[in-house]
Amino acid sequence: MAGTSRTASRTANTWRNWAGNVTARPVREVMPASAEELAEAVREAAADGLKVKPAGTGHSFTAAAVTDGVLIRPDLLTGIRQIDRAAGTVTVEAGTPLKRLNVALAREGLSLTNMGDIMEQTVAGATSTGTHGTGRDSAATAAQILAMELVLADGSLLTCSDKGTAEERAVFAAARVGIGALGVVTAITFAVEPLFLLTAREEPMSFDRVTAGFDALHAENEHFEFYWFPHTGNCNTKRNNRSAGPAAPPGRVSAWVEDELLSNGVFQVACSVGRAFPAAVPAIAKVSSRALSARTYTDIPYKVFTSPRRVRFMEMEYAVPREAAVTALREVKALIERSPLRVSFPVEVRTAPADDITLSTASGRDTAYIAVHLYRGTPYQAYFTAVERIMIAHGGRPHWGKVHTRDAEYLAGVYPRFAEFTALRDRLDPQRLFANDYLRRVLGE
Numbered sequence: 001m002a003g004t005s006r007t008a009s010r011t012a013n014t015w016r017n018w019a020g021n022v023t024a025r026p027v028r029e030v031m032p033a034s035a036e037e038l039a040e041a042v043r044e045a046a047a048d049g050l051k052v053k054p055a056g057t058g059h060s061f062t063a064a065a066v067t068d069g070v071l072i073r074p075d076l077l078t079g080i081r082q083i084d085r086a087a088g089t090v091t092v093e094a095g096t097p098l099k100r101l102n103v104a105l106a107r108e109g110l111s112l113t114n115m116g117d118i119m120e121q122t123v124a125g126a127t128s129t130g131t132h133g134t135g136r137d138s139a140a141t142a143a144q145i146l147a148m149e150l151v152l153a154d155g156s157l158l159t160c161s162d163k164g165t166a167e168e169r170a171v172f173a174a175a176r177v178g179i180g181a182l183g184v185v186t187a188i189t190f191a192v193e194p195l196f197l198l199t200a201r202e203e204p205m206s207f208d209r210v211t212a213g214f215d216a217l218h219a220e221n222e223h224f225e226f227y228w229f230p231h232t233g234n235c236n237t238k239r240n241n242r243s244a245g246p247a248a249p250p251g252r253v254s255a256w257v258e259d260e261l262l263s264n265g266v267f268q269v270a271c272s273v274g275r276a277f278p279a280a281v282p283a284i285a286k287v288s289s290r291a292l293s294a295r296t297y298t299d300i301p302y303k304v305f306t307s308p309r310r311v312r313f314m315e316m317e318y319a320v321p322r323e324a325a326v327t328a329l330r331e332v333k334a335l336i337e338r339s340p341l342r343v344s345f346p347v348e349v350r351t352a353p354a355d356d357i358t359l360s361t362a363s364g365r366d367t368a369y370i371a372v373h374l375y376r377g378t379p380y381q382a383y384f385t386a387v388e389r390i391m392i393a394h395g396g397r398p399h400w401g402k403v404h405t406r407d408a409e410y411l412a413g414v415y416p417r418f419a420e421f422t423a424l425r426d427r428l429d430p431q432r433l434f435a436n437d438y439l440r441r442v443l444g445e
């Protein structure tokens with residue numbers, strides 16, 4: 001083996017994802033501390049005839065980060081490279097966890113515009129699969145990228161943005177949601193803005209009221225989302241809008257009761273009981289869907305958008321055209337009501353405006369996301385398969401990091417620019433250094 005680099009390298013242990021449904025046994029793992037070390041590790045792997053795959057924090061439910069070759073760990077490729085206040089940008093190392101970025105930005109009086117539900121993931125891992133929150137005007141985390149730096153399969157370092165050569169612009173269009181197929185991202189430049197306040201309004205609402213008013217709720221709020229509790233007609237809605245302040249964080253007791261006790265502690269117990277006694281799930285759902293109460297609070301963005309998720313689950317999420325969301329959700333409700341399925345986890349509905357990223361789930365179309373979850377250890381195939389059938393009928397695009405069964409043939413039909421992505425992959429990685437079984441399925445050989 002060519003293993004002469006200074007990059008921390010060791011025989012790998014078994015790698016596991018957060019949900020515990022995916023494992024990998026790479027030949028070796030490396031922990032580069034710079035773009036140069038990472039490029040060297042890529043060249044060495046190629047020389048040894050091994051595949052290469054970078055992992056983030058393993059928060060994907062799909063085998064996107066799995067390799068039997070060289071696993072690149074993100075742990076030492078972290079930190080803020082540069083903050084440019086005048087330009088409104090921050091450049092971060094690819095392995096930086098979102099929580100570290102959020103805290104560092106807040107200390108500087110800055111923030112990302114929009115984000116997902118949690119902030120454990122690395123910046124490169126999150127953006128590579130199209131991680132998103134909910135937004136009327138602001139899109140996924142990857143859509144906030146202004147420039148990125150990647151190590152390509154030939155070991156060279158490329159910086160790209162929507163300026164530059166035609167090839168650099170083509171890479172930028174695709175690599176923001178690159179599913180690890182085009183190169184290893186080493187740094188990302190995000191657009192940031194002065195820190196702002198968001199007022200969150202959480203309010204229980206009936207399923208009929210939310211679905212009837214979905215278009216208006218979406219149009220009237222900067223960030224609207226809701227959860228429907230299967231086996232009930234109950235939803236919990238969340239409206240986040242910018243506020244002139246003052247900050248009014250949830251009281252400690254309220255935050256603990258809602259975020260820790262109900263959303264994690266009691267929910268964990270309820271899920272365990274439901275898994276052991278599926279017949280009890282509808283009764284538990286009726287109680288737990290009523291336990292959450294209306295509340296309003298005002299805080300900085302990451303404290304409003306994200307919350308801790310300690311209850312482990314499996315998840316599938318589909319992006320459908322926004323106008324199909326209510327029909328698709330009603331079909332999911334009818335499916336659960338007429339089947340023996342017992343579903344202990346709420347169904348989450350979010351939105352995103354169309355973006356211009358080649359394989360973003362919101363590429364070129366205004367989107368609604370419908371996500372289904374089940375407590376870890378509960379058989380999920382029957383539920384996910386039945387829901388997937390509904391989503392496919394609506395031209396659904398699966399989240400790249402969440403459970404799904406779609407292949408390249410299907411995906412080529414729902415992404416108008418699919419061939420543009422695979423042609424770029426052919427140019428950048430003709431030997432398929434970055435291939436794995438997952439990419440073979442979703443992109444083809």
Ligand SMILES: Cc1cc2nc3c(=O)[nH]c(=O)nc-3n(C[C@H](O)[C@H](O)[C@H](O)COP(=O)(O)OP(=O)(O)OC[C@H]3O[C@@H](n4cnc5c(N)ncnc54)[C@H](O)[C@@H]3O)c2cc1C
Nearest residue numbers: 056057058059060064116117121122125131132180185401
């Ligand atoms: C509890 C929980 C909550 C979640 N909430 C949301 C949410 O609100 N919204 C949402 O959209 N998703 C959500 N997800 C999904 C999650 O954001 C994505 O799966 C994300 O990709 C995970 O990031 P990661 O850092 O763990 O990357 P990993 O899962 O480890 O890797 C994901 C992909 O990125 C690639 N990758 C990693 N690093 C690099 C790099 N440096 N260069 C190139 N490719 C790279 C990997 O090879 C792999 O293909 C959630 C997941 C969990 C478990």
